[in-house]
Every structure is written in structure tokens, then in C-alpha cells.
Amino acid sequence: xxxxxxxxxxxxxxxxxxxxxxYSLVFSVLGFSNFAHGAVIMLGAYxxxxxxxxxxxxxxxVLVGSIVGSGILAVMNERLAYSVLRRRKAPSLYLMISAxxxxxxxxxxxxxxxxxxxxxxxxxxxxxxxxxxGSSLSLLDLAAFIxxxxxxxxxxxxxxxxxxGIAIRAGVCDMTxxxxxGVNVDRLxxxxxxxxxxxxxxxxxxxxxxxxxxxxxxxxxxxxxxxAVIGGLGSLPGALxxxxxxxxxxxxxxxxxxxxxxxxxSFTLLIALLVWMPNGLFGSDxxxxx
Amino acid sequence: MAHLLEMENLTKDFGGIRAVDSLxxxxxxxxxxxxxxxxxxxxxxxxxxxxxxxxPTTGAILLEGxxxxxxxxxxxxxxxxxxxxxxxxxxxxxxxxxNVMTPLLQRTPCSLFSALLRTPHAxxxxxxxxxxxxxxxxxxxxxxxxxxxxxxxxxxxxxxxxIARALAAEPKLLLLxxxxxxxNPEETRSLADLIxxxxxDFNVSILLIEHHMDLVMNICSPVIVMNFGALLAVGRPxxxxxxxxxxxxxxxxxxxxxxxxxxxxxxxxEDRHAGARR
Amino acid sequence: xxYILSVVTLAAINMIAVLGLSIFTGFTGLFSFGHAAFVGVxxxxxxxxxxxxxxxxxxxxxxxxxxxxxxxxxxxxxxLRAKLRSDYFAIAILGFGEAFRVILENLxxxxxxxxxxxxxxxxxxxxxxxxxAFSVWITRNFLxxxxxxxxxxxxxxxxxxxxxxxxxxxxxLLSLVLSAFLCGLSGGLMAHFLxxxxxxxxxxxxxxxxxxxxxxxxxxxxxxxxxxxxxxxxLPEALRVANxxxxxxxxxxxxxxxxxxxxxxxxxxxxxxxxxxxxxxxGTK
Numbered sequence: 001x002x003x004x005x006x007x008x009x010x011x012x013x014x015x016x017x018x019x020x021x022x023y024s025l026v027f028s029v030l031g032f033s034n035f036a037h038g039a040v041i042m043l044g045a046y047x048x049x050x051x052x053x054x055x056x057x058x059x060x061x062v063l064v065g066s067i068v069g070s071g072i073l074a075v076m077n078e079r080l081a082y083s084v085l086r087r088r089k090a091p092s093l094y095l096m097i098s099a100x101x102x103x104x105x106x107x108x109x110x111x112x113x114x115x116x117x118x119x120x121x122x123x124x125x126x127x128x129x130x131x132x133x134g135s136s137l138s139l140l141d142l143a144a145f146i147x148x149x150x151x152x153x154x155x156x157x158x159x160x161x162x163x164x165g166i167a168i169r170a171g172v173c174d175m176t177x178x179x180x181x182g183v184n185v186d187r188l189x190x191x192x193x194x195x196x197x198x199x200x201x202x203x204x205x206x207x208x209x210x211x212x213x214x215x216x217x218x219x220x221x222x223x224x225x226x227x228a229v230i231g232g233l234g235s236l237p238g239a240l241x242x243x244x245x246x247x248x249x250x251x252x253x254x255x256x257x258x259x260x261x262x263x264x265x266s267f268t269l270l271i272a273l274l275v276w277m278p279n280g281l282f283g284s285d286x287x288x289x290x
Numbered sequence: 291m292a293h294l295l296e297m298e299n300l301t302k303d304f305g306g307i308r309a310v311d312s313l314x315x316x317x318x319x320x321x322x323x324x325x326x327x328x329x330x331x332x333x334x335x336x337x338x339x340x341x342x343x344x345x346p347t348t349g350a351i352l353l354e355g356x357x358x359x360x361x362x363x364x365x366x367x368x369x370x371x372x373x374x375x376x377x378x379x380x381x382x383x384x385x386x387x388x389n390v391m392t393p394l395l396q397r398t399p400c401s402l403f404s405a406l407l408r409t410p411h412a413x414x415x416x417x418x419x420x421x422x423x424x425x426x427x428x429x430x431x432x433x434x435x436x437x438x439x440x441x442x443x444x445x446x447x448x449x450x451x452x453i454a455r456a457l458a459a460e461p462k463l464l465l466l467x468x469x470x471x472x473x474n475p476e477e478t479r480s481l482a483d484l485i486x487x488x489x490x491d492f493n494v495s496i497l498l499i500e501h502h503m504d505l506v507m508n509i510c511s512p513v514i515v516m517n518f519g520a521l522l523a524v525g526r527p528x529x530x531x532x533x534x535x536x537x538x539x540x541x542x543x544x545x546x547x548x549x550x551x552x553x554x555x556x557x558x559x560e561d562r563h564a565g566a567r568r
Numbered sequence: 569x570x571y572i573l574s575v576v577t578l579a580a581i582n583m584i585a586v587l588g589l590s591i592f593t594g595f596t597g598l599f600s601f602g603h604a605a606f607v608g609v610x611x612x613x614x615x616x617x618x619x620x621x622x623x624x625x626x627x628x629x630x631x632x633x634x635x636x637x638x639x640x641x642x643x644x645x646x647x648l649r650a651k652l653r654s655d656y657f658a659i660a661i662l663g664f665g666e667a668f669r670v671i672l673e674n675l676x677x678x679x680x681x682x683x684x685x686x687x688x689x690x691x692x693x694x695x696x697x698x699x700x701a702f703s704v705w706i707t708r709n710f711l712x713x714x715x716x717x718x719x720x721x722x723x724x725x726x727x728x729x730x731x732x733x734x735x736x737x738x739x740x741l742l743s744l745v746l747s748a749f750l751c752g753l754s755g756g757l758m759a760h761f762l763x764x765x766x767x768x769x770x771x772x773x774x775x776x777x778x779x780x781x782x783x784x785x786x787x788x789x790x791x792x793x794x795x796x797x798x799x800x801x802x803l804p805e806a807l808r809v810a811n812x813x814x815x816x817x818x819x820x821x822x823x824x825x826x827x828x829x830x831x832x833x834x835x836x837x838x839x840x841x842x843x844x845x846x847x848x849x850x851g852t853k
Contacts, residue, residue: 033655084827093599093655094826097783100601101822104776108815222666225659260674267667271643271660275650341731363730373731381724383788383836392721395714396733402742405713406706412713459733 004135005255011141013247014148018203019224020239022196028234029171029192032092036102038218044070044204045213049119059124066201074197075190111215119213144206152240226270232283294319294495300349309335311519322496324510332519333499337465341373342366370462374452382441386451389440390423393459430454446477466498470505478502482509579801580696581757584703586781586797588750594787596743597723599658601775602665603751608770609636610752611759615687625690629756636752637745644744649737672767683766691761703750719743780818783832792834
């Protein structure tokens, strides 16, 4: 029982981590909580669904299509809704409100055009179950976990080893300085949103396959946001660890306490963390300067 | 003279950096005390420590013999210490009158119930505070701007408005953080006049940070010199100016760098001193 | 006629909640993605009182408002005391609102996610108008008093406000409690007007609508947000816009306002000022 709960928790945590990375990536560079990320994940899921149902593509191509589509969407999102604010050096709160506006806009646009129906992906993974140390794990969860882990690892390598990655990390430290040093900040931010969007695409497809596709499915990303806060907003390893911790703790709460209390617990945890540990486990100091 | 404010072994660390290093000094009642020192000497940090914005790492701050360490800034204001800011901080979208009324209102008791229902008592409070605020604007000579938004005032007048707002909190000790920053010699002279007048008329002790040496040398006594967060020297302006260590650490180097702020000093400054005190 | 009457009533009820949020956001400078929860507390508390306990309507209404004020302390005390970054605060209160909804959906007395049907419809337009007038009067008095002036000082510059003797924590908390009180009042009126309430009526979406009205109407203005919230309710009804398209418009509007006019349409001024100061206004900021 205990081990089974742990395994289930880890597999949920993997998806949380995949989504949390998008929040952390944007936060690390622009310093605001991009609530539109949830909507991009939702659109990524719809896109993947369309590719799978209408064009009968396999999981690989569906993922690629969703990654590309969501990446472009995220970049467009930044260009249209954030870039003006960013150049004006508006307070991060304004960016956050704009992001919230995007999220409400996109979610309801889907509602109004596609409708509130729930859609299911075709069965990519037969309901196979892997036995693992006395506990069972669905093939889907295992795949999600592995993909999440590999993607985050790849991102980590990209950020620490490549030239663009190093530029991103420099941008995290000081955006103005970065542009003075000859780094094209607009291009840098485009790459960041492209990456965040790509992760949204992967997360959207796995979320859609695991659960269903519907306009407010992005709501689950609130959990991912909490995961990012646990790990420390802006930290990539933090997003992974935060996602896993939240997944495991939530599963334990819903197994041993009550499933109703699970969400209340998560949100209380969010508030408590913001109050007592706003930098999370791995985050850097983000105090507002006097 | 009695000590109004005493700092004993005051130390403040930011991470590994020691911004203020076991500073011991005091402000006498009725004095205009100056603090000078090179950039980064920790002067503004001292102000932030006194006003409760930061909490000292170690050390004591006594106001009239009682410790104020750990008090919230607004409590310290209530005990009689207010300040102005290096980079002017006004309530920009409020009118000048409203700016000055804010601290006055905070000092005037009025229950929430009375405020919400705007009882006759609340109206009375409003009237008296408005009149008091107006008289402060008159004292600063900016009464014609009473209904103008604070942000629309010219720079020099914003400084005056900030001093008026600080005085509205009815302080015993007024901290001025570079009041003459960005002012030309003409404006600086009139500011020195104003500070001297405020000191006399409002019965307030003043502690001021300044880079305009002539201003400090003219109206301040004693002068505290800080360097790397520590006390370098303290004394009358002429004593401080003659101090070898001060010249080495501050005045001398500034002169070599050709820093404009430090340039007009000496004989010329003495004349202004006479002028400022009439 | 009945239809027009009900739309106007609903708009006026909504205006009271927007007024409440305006105190907190427009005048104190703190943003909230969770104020619909306070409307919900007022709605459920007053409805439960009249529905299960046959408490007289007016007492229930006032009790609902006080309940909302009390609940605001639960989230306000820890977060405001910790002096959170402004965006973290908005997120914390968002989390609070979502947690509140989950609790509503699982309590027996609230009848869970299905909601409470058959609440007596005591609310009439005259009652709402009196409540709105009372709210505006109280708000105006508050803003002129030491408490309101302290709120505005904090919005303009928290550090300078402290140096003017303003206690940050207690002033922000008072602002939150008063705004929650008005939201609670609005909720009580709403419950007894619609005679049916449900947890989904008090979620992030509604909080965003309230915030959109305040931001669009104008920061630091009473009349601006009131006007905006009236338009927000009446226009879609007049144009017969489906609810989801209304939300699409709210979202788009938030983005556009942040980009083009972050202070809102009536930013830092009141409607009557516009006519009075048309000539003398210079050097806008």
C-alpha cells in the first residue's frame, strides 16, 4: 500500500514537474508568474488531439506537432501580451494580470468555439500495467515519468552547456546588463517562451491522454504552479523536485486522510510556502528592494 | 546638552558585507548634526537602522534613553523620529495638502466608527488637520501649490514638500537624507536657510547626510565622518576639516578626483555660514 | 420590464462588490484574485441563516457581511503580516479562493457542488439601491478619514507611508476587512435575489471579473469602477452576448488595459471631476 502510493505519487509528480518547468523558466527570466501557461498547455492538448483524431498520427508525431504548435503559441503570447509591458519595464504584477487575462481569454475562447465537451485521446498505451517491486504502475504513467525526466534533463543540459543557455542564465541575473553586452534580449526571450511552450505541448498531450481534454483542463496547472513555488520559482531542478514532492504528498493525503482534503491541503501549502518560504527549496532571493 | 539619540556599537551586516561597523555616536538635543563620508560609507543604512526600516545585527539605538531597536517604523515615527529620502518619496498622485495631512491625521485620534459615519467629531478633526497642514505649507512657502499634485511640483519644491510632510509628524528628531542632492549652489544656499529656520521655529533636532560640503560645514555642528561603515571622526566642522584621517579618506581623495560636490569649501563656505545664520 | 429591472438589480449588487474590491485594489494598491470568495462567504452565510434558521433577512444580510469580514482575517493576517511581494500576495489569495471553493463543494450545510436552491427572494431593487448608496457613502467617508488616507499613502509609497506614521500591516488588514465586508454584503443580496447559489458562482473567474471592473474603471476612483461594473453587466445583457463570450472579452480587456492604460479609464479621478476640471487640468500624470 505504502509503496503503491509512493509510485502513484511519483508518476503524478512527473507530470506536475513537466508543467512546472514552464512556469519556472519564464519566472527565472522575466520575474513574473505566467498564468497563461495553463492555457497554452490546454491548447497543446487540443492540438495533439486534433492531430491524433483527424490525421490519425501516432504518439511520436502527435508530440512533435503539439510541441511545435505550443511553442509558437507561447511566443505569440509573449509578443502580443507581454513584450510592450516588458519594454516599458512595467511592474511584474502588471505582467501577471496580463497573463491572467490571456488565460481567461484563451480558455473561454475554446469554450465559445469548440465547446465544453470532454474529448478522449485514442488509446496510445494499451491499459498495460507494469509490475514494479510489488506495486503496479500503468505504462502511461511510466512513459510520462520517463519523458518528463528526460525532457527536464535535456533542458538542464541546454541551459548549462549551450551558448544560448548561458545567455539565458545571464539574463536571469541582469537583463539590462545582458543587452549591453550585446545579447539580443528579444531573441533570448523568444527562445525562453519557445522552450516553455514546447514543455506545455508535451505536458498537454500527456495530461490529455491520462485524463481528458476540455477547456478548463488548464486548471490542473494551478497544481503545477504550486509545485514550482515549492521548488522555488525560477529554479529548474526546483520545478522537478517540487513536482515530485507535491505529487507524492498529495497522493498520500488523499490515500490516508481524504481525497477531498487533497486540494485544500495543496492550496494551504501554497499559501504557507509563500508566507514562510517564498523562495522555496532552491529559489534565489527575490525580495523587493526598498 | 542631553543626548536625544544614542547609537552604541551599531552593526549591520548584509550577507557578508558589513555596511555599518560598530558605530558609536550620538545626536544632542537641539543640535544640527551632520553625517558625511564617501559613497557606500553606510550613511543611509544608519538612517534605515534608526527609523526601523532595517534591524541592526548587533548594537543599541536609544531615543531619549529608551531603546527603539525592534520597533516598527511607524512606532518610531510616533516616538518622534521622521525622515526625508535621498530619492524623494512623495505620495505623487495626492495633492501637496493631502501629502502633509497624511502624517497629521495619523497623529489625530478618530475611531473607525466615527470615521465611517463621518460624525461631527470626524469633521472637526478634518478641519483642524487641514488648517495645520496649510500652515506647514505656508512655513515652507509652497502654499500656492496646495491643490497641485505632488508629482507636478518642480524638483526643489518637492524637497520642501517632503520636509513639510516630515514636520507634520511633529518630530523631535528630523533625519534629512541628502536634502541638497541635485541642487545648484543658489538652491543649496536657500535650502541651508530653510533648514536653519526649521531648526529654530519647530524646535527640532536635525541629523543630516549631505555631500555638499559647504552646506554641512555651514550649518552642522558637530559633524560625524563615516568610512567603510565605521566612525572615522567626530567634532566641530573646523576640527573635522583639519583631521588628517578625514582628509585622507574623504576630502582629500574627493578633491583629487575633481568631485564638484566637494570643491566649493573653505573661505567661501564660511561666508555662507554667516549668511545662513543671519 | 421585469427583465430590465432584474438586470439593473443584478448590476447594482455587483457594483457593491466592485466597490469593495476598489478600496483594496484601487486605493490600497493590493491586487486580489480571490475576492469572489468573500462574496461567496456573504452569500452562503446569509442564505444558510434565512434558509435553515429563519433569521430575518436584514439580520442575515449584516451577519453575512460580518462573516466575510471575519473570513478575510484568516487569509489576511498571515499574508499581510509577512509583507509578501505584491504578486505573491495576489497568488496567495487566489489559492485561498480555490481552497474555499473546494470546501464549499464538500460541506453538507452548503449542499455541496449542487448548491442551495429555494432561498427566499427577499432582495428588491429599492433595498439594493439603499445598500449601494450606503456603501458608497461609507467608502467615501472611509477614504477621507485617517484610515483611508493611510491606505492611499501605502499605495503611493509604502516606505514613505511608514515614515508618516502609517502602520502597514494594520492599515492593509483594515482595507481588506472593509472590502470583504462590502463583498459579503453584495453576496447576501445576490443569494436572496437569485434564490439559488452554487460554489462555481464564486471562483477565480468571478474574481477576475471583479478585478477587471476595478482595473478598467480606474485605480483610485470610486465612480470609475462603479460605472465599469454597471456596463459590464448591462451591455452584454443588452447585446444578448453569451456568457462565455463575455469572459473572452474580459480576458482580452485585461490584457489591453495593462498594455495601453494600466491606470484604467478613470484612473485616479472621479466622474464629476471630469466636468469640473476639464479646463484647468494640465500636466496629466
